[in-house]
Each structure stands twice: as C-alpha cells, then as structure tokens.
Amino acid sequence: MAAAGPVKVYLDLLSQPCRALHIFLNCVRIPHSVHTVALRKGEHRTEDFTKLNPMQKVPVMVDNGFVLTESDAILKYLANKYDVPEHWYPRQPERRARVDEYTAWHHSYTRPHAAKVFILECLLPAQSGSPVDEVHLNRALSQLDDTLDKLESMFLRRQPFLCGDDLSVADLLSVCELMQPMGGGRDVLQDRPKLQMWRSRVQAAVGDAFDKAHAVLYGVRDRRKAKL
Structure with a gap:
C-alpha cells in the first residue's frame, strides 16, 4: 500500500459507474471515504466539484492529491496500485x-x-x-x-x-x-x-x-x- 491516507471517492449511487466503484472498493477493502454528490440536487455543478472534474460527472477519485475521473480508469488504477486479488484486472x-x-x-x-x-x-x-x-x-x-x-x-x-x-x-x-x-x-x-x-x-x-x-x-x- 502506497497511500498515506484513504482514497476519496465522489459518488452518487443512482449512477451506474459509481455503483461499480463502490462495490469494488468494499470488496477489496481499500481504505476510502465516500463523498456524496447528489446529481438530482445539482451538486455536480458547484464550483468546488467543477474544479475536481470540469465535465461535472461522477465518479471522481482523489488519491493523495492525484485526481482521476472516468470509472474505467479509476477501477484499473486502483487495481494496479493497490494489492488487490489479481482476478479483478489480471497482469497476464x-x-x-x-x-x-x-x-x-x-x-x-x-x-x-x-x-x-x-x-x-x-x-x-x-x-x-x-x-x-x-x-x-x-x-x-x-x-x-x-x-x-x-x-x-x-x-x-x-x-x-x-x-x-x-x-x-x-x-x-x-x-x-x-x-x-x-x-x-x-x-x-x-x-x-x-x-x-x-x-x-x-x-x-x-x-x-x-x-x-x-x-x-x-x-x-x-x-x-x-x-x-
């Protein structure tokens, strides 16, 4: 494990890719904190969230200051960086x-x-x-x-x-x-x-x-x- 603190994820669980990330994080037990972004309330359009992701979409991950958007990229990054079972994203x-x-x-x-x-x-x-x-x-x-x-x-x-x-x-x-x-x-x-x-x-x-x-x-x- 290389991270100094828990991974932060910004999610709305009505979003399909957010659910995929939520399931993955809970299965592999990577220390993380969830920050809810309620899309139906327009919270993805706030100034602070737009700084994180100019596309105003969830999920977003922040790992020790490294910001990553797009669920596919986030899942593969976490599987690569953290010691998770290899079946999630095989090395072969x-x-x-x-x-x-x-x-x-x-x-x-x-x-x-x-x-x-x-x-x-x-x-x-x-x-x-x-x-x-x-x-x-x-x-x-x-x-x-x-x-x-x-x-x-x-x-x-x-x-x-x-x-x-x-x-x-x-x-x-x-x-x-x-x-x-x-x-x-x-x-x-x-x-x-x-x-x-x-x-x-x-x-x-x-x-x-x-x-x-x-x-x-x-x-x-x-x-x-x-x-x-």
Whole structure:
C-alpha cells in the first residue's frame, strides 16, 4: 500500500459507474471515504466539484492529491496500485486484454443502451410528468436486446464471467448498467437465463456489497411501484 491516507471517492449511487466503484472498493477493502454528490440536487455543478472534474460527472477519485475521473480508469488504477486479488484486472497480457476489450466495447453498447431504457421509462416521465414515449422505448429495448445477444455470444460464451473464469472489473461495470432499468421496474434479463445466472454469480461473488450499492436504485423502484 502506497497511500498515506484513504482514497476519496465522489459518488452518487443512482449512477451506474459509481455503483461499480463502490462495490469494488468494499470488496477489496481499500481504505476510502465516500463523498456524496447528489446529481438530482445539482451538486455536480458547484464550483468546488467543477474544479475536481470540469465535465461535472461522477465518479471522481482523489488519491493523495492525484485526481482521476472516468470509472474505467479509476477501477484499473486502483487495481494496479493497490494489492488487490489479481482476478479483478489480471497482469497476464492476454487476460488483461480481454478485460480491456470488454470495457472498450461497454461504452458504446451496454452503457448507452441500458441507460436509455431507464431514462425513457423512468427518468424523463418523472421529470416531465409526461407518459412514457412507447415508440422510443420500444426502439431502445430493441437496441438493448441486440446488445444482450452480443454479451451472450461474444463475451459469456461458455465461461462463467465476461472475461474468463473469474470476476473482473468488467463484470461490475456491466452488471451495474444492466441493473439500472430496475429503477423503472424492468428486469431486462428476465427472459435470458444465461445472463441471469451470470448476474447471480456476480452477486454471490461480491456478497452484501451488491445490495448496499443498489439500495438507492431499489428505493426508486419501490417508490415508483407505490405510485402505480
């Protein structure tokens, strides 16, 4: 361990990448402090936070004065710097490249497509008071379906986790995105037993850290159910 003090992380657990980081930190037990940035209250637009991240996005990590943004970069930095089990981000070049392959793909497919379903079904109606735009939602669900097909055929294939036999940061980033539509009461893996089993394996591997990170999202889901 090289750090003189705990790593600081700025998070909003309604954010998918923030949840991935939160789960990772709690699993590997890196000393850290969490600073909540409530996006719905506009706290990401304050002057102090904008100095940390001009993009006004979470998560942000500060490690002994070293500021890093982007969840993918933060997870890999922490895995590289701290003495964490190697399966999170393997050192062996081919195995590491598999994780990098998924995380590069993730930003064009899993992340935008799962997020769009949540935005259309939950966020926009809550903000505007308008009904769900079914045409746009069905288009988004179709895009997500294509992405889920690729997750099964390109990444899971016959292996238990996305990048091999062990859990990695790729699985955390992916599962947190695919949980997001739950906020609108939709389980996008409902008809996909292979991906359901993968999600269960991830949950079992990280234990209580999973539900702790998702408590805010479960709250959104339950409040929405109560209104219906």
